[in-house]
Amino acid sequence: MSRVVLYSLVICFAVIAMLGHASGQDNSMSGMNMGKMEMEEHGAEPQLPSPHAGSGTGWEPASVPAREWMLMRGGWEFMAHGQIFIDYNQQGGPRGGGAKAESVNVGMVMEQHSLGHGTILFRQMFSAESLTSPHPGFPELFQTGETYHGVGLVDHQHPHNVFAELSALYLLPLSAKISWELYGGPSAEPALGPVTYIHRTSASELPLAPLGHHLQDSTHTSFGVVTTGFVIERVKLEASAFNGREPNEQRWSIQLAALDSWSGRLSVAPTRNWTAQYSVGRLEHPEALEPGSQWRQTASVEYNRPLSGGNWATSVVWGRVHKVDTGTNLNGYLLESTLNFLRRDYAFTRLELVDKDELFPQAAVHPAYRIGAYTFGGVRDVVQNRAWQLGVGADVTVYSKPAVLDAAYGSYPVSFQIFLRMRPGLGEHRH
Numbered sequence: 042m043s044r045v046v047l048y049s050l051v052i053c054f055a056v057i058a059m060l061g062h063a064s065g066q067d068n069s070m071s072g073m074n075m076g077k078m079e080m081e082e083h084g085a086e087p088q089l090p091s092p093h094a095g096s097g098t099g100w101e102p103a104s105v106p107a108r109e110w111m112l113m114r115g116g117w118e119f120m121a122h123g124q125i126f127i128d129y130n131q132q133g134g135p136r137g138g139g140a141k142a143e144s145v146n147v148g149m150v151m152e153q154h155s156l157g158h159g160t161i162l163f164r165q166m167f168s169a170e171s172l173t174s175p176h177p178g179f180p181e182l183f184q185t186g187e188t189y190h191g192v193g194l195v196d197h198q199h200p201h202n203v204f205a206e207l208s209a210l211y212l213l214p215l216s217a218k219i220s221w222e223l224y225g226g227p228s229a230e231p232a233l234g235p236v237t238y239i240h241r242t243s244a245s246e247l248p249l250a251p252l253g254h255h256l257q258d259s260t261h262t263s264f265g266v267v268t269t270g271f272v273i274e275r276v277k278l279e280a281s282a283f284n285g286r287e288p289n290e291q292r293w294s295i296q297l298a299a300l301d302s303w304s305g306r307l308s309v310a311p312t313r314n315w316t317a318q319y320s321v322g323r324l325e326h327p328e329a330l331e332p333g334s335q336w337r338q339t340a341s342v343e344y345n346r347p348l349s350g351g352n353w354a355t356s357v358v359w360g361r362v363h364k365v366d367t368g369t370n371l372n373g374y375l376l377e378s379t380l381n382f383l384r385r386d387y388a389f390t391r392l393e394l395v396d397k398d399e400l401f402p403q404a405a406v407h408p409a410y411r412i413g414a415y416t417f418g419g420v421r422d423v424v425q426n427r428a429w430q431l432g433v434g435a436d437v438t439v440y441s442k443p444a445v446l447d448a449a450y451g452s453y454p455v456s457f458q459i460f461l462r463m464r465p466g467l468g469e470h471r472h
Contacts, residue, residue: 253373
């Protein structure tokens with residue numbers, strides 16, 4: 042890995058640590074108190090360009106908990122958040138690969154300021170997973186997508202890129218009810234799919250990616266994106282031009298290419314607790330090992346309910362990929378829910394049915410198999426304050442599959458994880 046990448050990671054986590062230290066102080070210099078002082082001084086409430094801000098330009102419920110550190114200086118609002126899992130991963134069956142120690146992690150810093158009559162927000166998201174994942178990636182039974190040493194990854198989730206997002210978002214009010222949106226960057230997320238699982242509150246306690254990731258939200262890191270659209274009260278219409286190719290194996294590089302793919306998305310937020318979206322896109326040559334193009338459709342509904350002693354977040358997601366050259370249709374269905382109760386305790390589940398046609402990349406033909414993955418788990422916060430949350434958790438996953446796969450995967454594979462989870466402390470619910 043180059044010195045530039047290492048320096049970038051050091052700077053990123055140093056900024057996060059400084060913001061975390063500031064937000065944990067119990068005096069007038071704390072992040073929360075500074076924000077309140079400057080709000081009172083300037084008579085304005087700091088706010089993201091949308092109270093429903095999720096990942097990219099995607100919306101999630103405005104009532105989700107705000108786990109972030111914040112400072113205000115000279116009209117700028119600085120925010121940082123992220124999450125680190127350190128886990129023991131045991132995937133079951135003959136293809137489970139044995140137990141592995143690993144770390145799933147991401148850190149994001151944001152800078153926001155008024156610009157003209159609007160608001161601009163810069164975001165930088167980094168991941169050190171290329172250093173903290175066992176080769177060739179995180180073991181995950183039935184997971185497919187991207188490559189390792191020129192061969193399709195199977196039963197592994199690829200590590201995320203060091204530069205997972207480098208973007209800017211500008212929102213300009215045109216009237217009391219209409220705003221114009223402009224978003225993009227060299228590493229950004231087009232208007233295609235739900236809020237990515239990395240940022241979904243319903244997935245906040247689950248270390249691994251959904252098996253349907255590459256049917257639903259894998260474009261969250263695209264190297265070249267331009268998005269524009271309009272917010273009309275509780276409705277948003279967007280269109281994106283982007284580079285539809287998946288990142289290659291050089292996880293520390295930015296691989297710019299022509300903006301030859303496109304997408305459109307309709308999002309609605311009828312209340313603070315509900316959001317929904319439908320999106321469609323055409324991806325030109327997204328797969329490194331497949332020459333064809335794809336159509337992708339997604340639809341999702343997210344619900345969040347603040348509770349007196351916690352929070353309940355649930356997502357339902359559908360994604361479909363149509364491979365133009367072969368006419369193959371692959372569907373992925375997901376139900377995901379996390380309940381925070383008694384403040385320190387979490388119970389979570391992820392239930393999936395996903396079509397997979399890449400389980401045997403060396404085979405002459407690639408039939409699609411319907412895979413079910415059913416995950417259940419819990420976390421207990423052993424440290425919980427304004428600055429940090431440190432939780433200890435575990436989960437177990439069981440599967441359903443066609444009997445023809447028994448020879449490769451065993452009759453009843455079972456996977457489990459034991460992990461530590463660390464992230465910023467919980468402030469108030471969003472705006």
